[in-house]
Amino acid sequence: MSVAIENFVKAIYKNDKHDNNDTKPGNIAKKLGISNAAATDMAKKLATKDLLFYEKYQALQLTEKGTKMALNVVRKHRLWEAFLYKLFDMSLHEIHREAESLEHETSDFLADKISEYLGNPKFDPHGDPIPNALGEITTENTAIPLAYTQENKLYVIARLMSDDKEFFDFCAQNGLKYGNQILVSKQFAKNKMTQITINNNTILLNEDFTKIIYVDEVN
Amino acid sequence: MSVAIENFVKAIYKNDKHDNNDTKPGNIAKKLGISNAAATDMAKKLATKDLLFYEKYQALQLTEKGTKMALNVVRKHRLWEAFLYKLFDMSLHEIHREAESLEHETSDFLADKISEYLGNPKFDPHGDPIPNALGEITTENTAIPLAYTQENKLYVIARLMSDDKEFFDFCAQNGLKYGNQILVSKQFAKNKMTQITINNNTILLNEDFTKIIYVDEVN
DNA sequence: ATTAATTTTTAAGCTTACTTAAATATTTTT
DNA sequence: AAAAATATTTAAGTAAGCTTAAAAATTAAT
Incomplete structure (x- = not known):
């Protein structure tokens, strides 16, 4: 299958899993950096290939075959x-x-x-x-975003859900690595920020980051 | 650069190096499994990109830039x-x-x-x-095809120049592997065959194989 | 040195994966 | 519930990388 098609079903799969905002062509288009029109065209084509269900103005849904490909x-x-x-x-x-x-x-x-x-x-x-x-x-999958953790509790970093260089640079610099332990020292609900302690350093994370850093509870 | 372009310059490079039959579009077309027309078109296009020299009906020649890419x-x-x-x-x-x-x-x-x-x-x-x-x-590069070796002389296998599964299966079965030593026991000039001894086995190779198995002399 | 065979080139056309612009439908706001 | 904003779809068009068929040039054969 072509790269374009593989990336398309992959994008739908990921959107379904994570963001949970509805998976309409425009949404996928944004992720892939193509026009809405191109995404609609592709959706129609993939429907004929049994990779997804397409109905005008409705959210896209992968078929079993499409999910397998993704x-x-x-x-x-x-x-x-x-x-x-x-x-x-x-x-x-x-x-x-x-x-x-x-x-x-x-x-x-x-x-x-x-x-x-x-x-x-x-x-x-x-x-x-x-x-x-x-x-x-x-x-x-038991991991939850840092945003939804409780104060004064220990967690282990479970997933870093991003593909952004700056984010990973930040993580690397601060010991935010898969498997490492952190303490959630404070939640700032109003400002949607989370303060954590790792390696005796205190870091304040804003919403952008607390939504993509997933952690597991430490028992 | 696109896969098609990379494969095109690679094919020219390899043709130039080995076969030394002239590198005309049709020749490259055959290797790439595309039509002559497509190869001509591509050659023209790559000329505008400074990857090769193209003159109607003449052999193709990579520029320095094209050679670098290959x-x-x-x-x-x-x-x-x-x-x-x-x-x-x-x-x-x-x-x-x-x-x-x-x-x-x-x-x-x-x-x-x-x-x-x-x-x-x-x-x-x-x-x-x-x-x-x-x-x-x-x-x-001092290696020569088996076809041009001398009788009763020891050689080391230097290159297996092919991409054919059957050839490699044959090589694997018979210990014909990069670095292994073989004895050229007889040359059948008329029939263009070469008899070799390896691991106490005697094998008779026809022209197809003696042209793509390269060896170095053992001193 | 012609003729015949083969290659190369040109021309026209196709498919894929896009684009932009306009039309249509849906959502959101008031 | 209508108007405004937003998103989706349709339509028309483009570039890349192919195809086949016919024309032109080259190469091989007699």
């Missing part, structure tokens, strides 16, 4: 990230950038080889789950 | 082959197939990472030289 691409993306992160000295932003291209040119065969080499990991370096060869995500 | 793609291809061969249990044919796709989606940055990881190797698993980051091939 998961297949996501699997390759996350495997590449895990692989590059392990083998080379590369930042989260760099591995994302490379994976974004490589994911479309990776055979299922090679993906399995990479997975096997890494010991079939369940998560990539951002903490995102890696679908298995059948397109299944077997790990339950 | 060498850059070849570098990535061979680095991927070396990398996949080293890390995974994959055949020569499989690594070639994967490299053929990955080469176009690999940043210079990542190529350098791979090279560094491998200790900046000078040859890929087929024995083909890997251009450095500047597009230079620093190793001199």
Whole structure:
């Protein structure tokens, strides 16, 4: 399948999962940097290929086939990230950038080889789950955005949901890394900010960041 | 640059180097599996981009810029082959197939990472030289096709110049591997066949194979 | 050195994945 | 509930990278 199509179903899949704002063509268009018209055209075309359900003015919905395709691409993306992160000295932003291209040119065969080499990991370096060869995500997702955590509680960083270089630079500088422990020291509800303590440093995070940093409770 | 363009300059580069039959559009078209007309069109277009010299009915010639591009793609291809061969249990044919796709989606940055990881190797698993980051091939090429070797002389396999699965299967089965030693036991000049001995096995190779298996003399 | 065969080129047309601009429908605001 | 704002769709058009078919040039054969 073409790169454009793979990216389109991937964008729908991700939109469905996360943002949960409705997945209309314009929404996908924005993410992909194409015009609304192009997104509508593509949606119609993919409907004829049984990859999604399309009805005028309605939200797009992937079919089972479309979801499978999206998961297949996501699997390759996350495997590449895990692989590059392990083998080379590369930042989260760099591995994302490379994976974004490589994911479309990776055979299922090679993906399995990479997975096997890494010991079939369940998560990539951002903490995102890696679908298995059948397109299944077997790990339950308990992580929540920092925005919804409680004061004076310990958490572990579970996911860094972004592809922005500045965000990752910030994370790297402040020890915000998948698996690291943090203390939520204060929630500023009115201003939608969260204060955390990590490595004896106190950091104040605004909404942009508290919505994309996911954490798990420490028991 | 697009995949089509990268493959086009790569095909010209390889044709120039090896076969040495003249590099006209039709010749390249055959290698790429496209029509002669498409190859002519592409040649004209690439001429305007300063990648090659084009004159009606004449052989195509890469400019310095075009050669650089070809060498850059070849570098990535061979680095991927070396990398996949080293890390995974994959055949020569499989690594070639994967490299053929990955080469176009690999940043210079990542190529350098791979090279560094491998200790900046000078040859890929087929024995083909890997251009450095500047597009230079620093190793001199002394290997000759088996067809031109002398009887009762020892040689080392230097290059397996093919992308055919059956050929690589045959090589793998018979110990014909980069670096392995063989004895040329007989040349059948009239029938253009070469008989070799390897691991105490005697194998008779026809012209198809003796032209693409390159060897170096053993001193 | 013609003729025949092969190649190359030109011309016209197709598909994919876009674009912009205008028309239409939906949402939001008042 | 109407008007205003926003989003979606339609329509027309473009560029890349192909195709086939016919014309022109080159190469090979007699």
